[in-house]
Each structure stands twice: as C-alpha cells, then as structure tokens.
Amino acid sequence: MSYPNWVFSMFAFIGFVISVIPLPWHLEAWNTGTCLFMIWTGLACLNQFINSIIWNGNAINWAPVWCDISSRFMIGSAVAIPCASLCINRRLYYIATANAVIITKAEKRRAIMVDLAIGVGIPVLEMVVQYIDQGHRFDIYEDIGCYFFTLNTWVAYVLVVTWPLVIGCVSAVYCVLSIRAFMKRRSQFKELLSANSNLNSNRYFRLMCLAGTEIACTVPLSCWSLYLNIHAEHIIPYDGWTVVHSDFSEVDQYPSIIWHLNPTLATALETTRWFVVMCAIIFFAYFGFADEARKNYRAAIGSVAKRVGLSTGGSFGSTLWSSTG
Template sequence: MHASDPTSPLYPILSFLAIVVSFIPFSWHFRARNVGTCSYMLSTGLYSLVEFINSIIWADNVNNVAPVWCDISAQVIIGASVGITASTLAISRQLYNISLMNGHSMTPREKRRDTIINVVIAFGIPLLVMALHVVVQPRRFDIFEEIGCQPATFNTVAAYVLYFMWPVLIGFCSCVYSALTLRNFYNHRVEFAKVASTNSGMSPSRYIRLMLLVFVDMFCNTPIGVFAIIVSARAVVLPFSALSETVDFTSVQLVPASEWKADRLGRAAVEINHWVPVFCSFVFFIFFGFAEEAKKNYRKAYESLKELFSCGGSRVEANSNIKPR
C-alpha cells in the first residue's frame, strides 16, 4: 500500500473487523424484530464492507479499474450513511414510545403498525435519499486515491435540500425524541423497570444501552453532517440550472491523494466519512456485544459447535472400528 497513507495497513484491518462485529449480534436482534438495531448493523456492516474493498483496490492508485463496483458502492455509501442516522431515529422513537406506555402493553395491531413505521424510517428514508441524489448527480462517480469510489454531488442549493441536510434533520428529530424520553424517564423513574419489561420484553440495562447508542450517534454523526455542509458551502454554490450544462453520467472524476489532501478541511471531511462506519460498528459492539443476552447466544453457539464436532468425531471413530471382511 502507498507509503503516504498513515492508516496503512490499520484501516483495512479495522474495517474488516468492523464488518465482523457488525453482524455478530444480527441474528438475535433479527429474531427479536428490532428494526432499528438490525438496520443499524446492516448500514454499518455494508458501509464497512465497501470501504474495506475500496481501501485495498485504490490503496496506491486512482485508476478506474472496477466501474460497475463503483456504481454499486457509491449508492451503498449514500444509503448506508443516511441509514445509520435513520436507524438511530427508529431506535429513539421506539424508546420514546416505551416511555409513554405507563405499564400498558401494546396490542398486536399496535406492534405491527409500530414495526411498519420503523421500517419506513430505517429503510425508506435511505432509499428516498438515494433516489433524490440522482437529481444532483453530475457524473457517474468519483474515485479518491487511498479512499476509493465515492458518490459525486453537484454543489448547488438543491443538493443541500435534497441530500446534505438529511443527517442533520434526522439527528435533530432523534434529539427531540431523546429529550422527551429523558423527561419521561425522569418523571417515571420509579416505574421504569416495569414499563420497559412489560411493553417490549426489554431489560432496563438494554434500554439504557440503546439510549447511550442514540446519544453517541447524535453527538457524532449530526455534527459530522453539519461539518460536511460547511465544507461544501465554502466552494462556489452554482445555480441548479448549471447542472444541465455539466451533467455527464459517463464521466468519472479521478482525484489523486495529493489533490484531496491539499485542502485541510476538505481532507478532514473525506477522512472522517471514511472512518464513520468503522467507529459506529465498534461502538455498537461495545454496547451490545458483551451484554448478558450476547453472552447467552455465544454460549449457545459454542455448545452447538461442540456438539457438532463431537458427533462428527464419534462417527469417524465408529467408522474406523469397522473391520473389512
């Protein structure tokens, strides 16, 4: 890999580990129908996978060697980057609804409706933003040396409304939900354990871990969204009508490391977005990979593997004891 990259080979290693830790808790969250956490793991896992592959292919070059992969990965980056904050909004909304229950469990119809709304938030918003980005997409994609494929965005006022503002807007909504949840938590703190377990089968410790995850995301990803807007707004913001003169979906912009690293704020924006999925993956695993529910699933997996290998060993031994006639 290129000697000028200070994260080589640290970044590929950590991004690969981020893929692994993103999907380790996925199965039991999926069984529990936790839409927000499942979407969070999918977003961070897929985002880390894309960045891992990109960091290897374009470690020391800026050649357009995999155009179809870049088409796909650029869309994944758009959807996953918004998906992380959208997942946090779904989680914060779930926690707020639980704090309102006052010990009354949800009916099956209410649970089904609540699940549909969370699916729309966690998956529908990223898909919407992916569709809206096409409106302000001037070319096929960009390739940054040491970073890889990135979505291309035309710097116009429409881009801030259709694309850049979403992480900030979603983060603000999460902040409102979280503030209301904290208020309800404070007003009903004595009944909190009963409320959480009655309505969702959720232990108080898991509820608090989800709240901490929401706060970490709000205080990290929302400022990153604001910072991205500030960095983009420093350049000349062109009128939307100029897009028709420059759009070319067959063209690709190649950006050497020396070029994108020359601007200190621009470099910070690129590298922060590069590290976001890795950071979010490890934060999620720290909160949920060592919890009691996780340890139970680890023990089940260990017992299943032990039983599988012991049965296999018994069959091999039995076969070896059969004497030929």
C-alpha cells in the first residue's frame, strides 16, 4: 500500500458515522430505499473498520466466528447497496408515472414490503447461495482482514459475480424511464409530489442523483470484476458439492507482502473495501447538507447546549455561544 492502514481505518469509521447520522429522520419519513442504502453502507463501513483494526499488521486467525459473519456479510452488502439503489429508482419511477395523486395506506404498505423484499431478501438469498460454490471457510489478508472465498467456476458467475451487474442494469433502466417520464410530465410534477408528504422536489432530485451516481459506479465496476475473473484466473469446472466442500474448514492467511505481489489481487481487494467508504461519502454529500439535515443539526446542537447550560443564538454555522451560569 502507498498509505498507512490507519488511513483506511479512519475513513471507514467516518463512513459509518456519516451514514447513520441522517438515518433517524429518514426512518421517520419511511423512505425505505434510502434507509436501506444508509444501513447497508454504514454496516459495511463498520465491518471493514473492525477488520482493519483487528488485522492491522497481522494475518492471524484471531476470531474465526467473527470472520464467518464478516465474510458472509460482505457477500450480502456487495449486492445490497445496488439493491437499495434499485429501490430508490423504482420509487422515483412510480412517482413520475403515477396516474393518481392520492396514494392509499395499503399501497404505501405494499411498496415498503416490495422494497424490503428487494433490499433485504435478495442480499440474504445471495449470502445463502454463495455457499454452493464456497471452496473453503474464508481467507485472511493482513491489514484487510476477513474475506470470503468463491471458486472461479461457472456456478460462481451465475450465483455471485453477475448479480451486481444485473441489478445495476435493471436500476439503470428505471432511472432512464424516470427521467423520460419526468420530462413528459413536468407540469404535473409538483402535484404528483404532493401525494408524497415526505418527498419534495429537492429531495427527489437528490435521490435521483444518488441513484444515478451509484449506477455509474456499480455497472463499470461489475464489468471490471467480470473481466478480472475471466482473464486473470482460469475458470475451473464445477465438480460437485462433495469435491468443492472437501476441505471446507481450511483458512488461508496472506501476509501483506504476499498479496501485494499480485497487482490484480491487490487492486481488487483495495477497490472492494474503499467502494463502501465512497458510497458513504457520496450519500453524505447529497443529503448531509440538505435543508432537513441542517434543521436536525440545529435541533441537536440546541438540545446539547441546553443540557450543558449554554444558549445558542444566530443561525447554524454562525452561532454565537454564551455561558448562562
């Protein structure tokens, strides 16, 4: 690495914090896709942060149970973030193409259930089916930590490798259709948004930008991952469940000096762990400074100030602090 490992640890923790800061008011608004994006991204950053701390400068199998959980979660989160983006794009599309202004409670409840099926159900299913082609328990890379292992067979492409690309492409179709519908119905747009009390035009466009940015990253990275798997490694035949899991308890451990000798592997590992941090930063860039965010920051600062005996005056960012006792 051309940087100390603590740099990534710092950014991963920051990514976790800035992902969960806006979560409370988005939960109140029942923005399912946005909440799923924050939860999966925040937990992915926290997972990478813990791994980078425990395995900083070593590749010892300190916590095998944690690695089982951590590596399994990595499989799910790689699909979950594109799934959350898909949920956002679906919602924006249905808002842009709605024929009725009034949305019933039953329709809202059904929309939430569909979002949960996509944003939670698909990642959990991915965690389960990856076991079919899981050659051994997990790997440990110095400085990076636990990492799942999938044999490079045709089964892996069906069950694991291509899922983010397929979901990203479906999400991109919804995004294009949303933009097309919006351009056709601009005069009705404010009326359509009025049916969604928790969504205004600014938030709509921020959601569209967030989902579009995620698509712009997911699709190229998924194509690049496919290229690396196909050309950098030899695809082996799938010899059946018994052969694949014959030495399942094996745990491969790689010191930093070893895995850095393979530039393709090193680039893939670094890209994987930095991707979730970038997702957190991009989300906060779109929503961390929005009107509702600044409103909640002011409320939080006022609450803390009242508890410690301080009073605030003026606007957020130019506050004059004075002691009251």
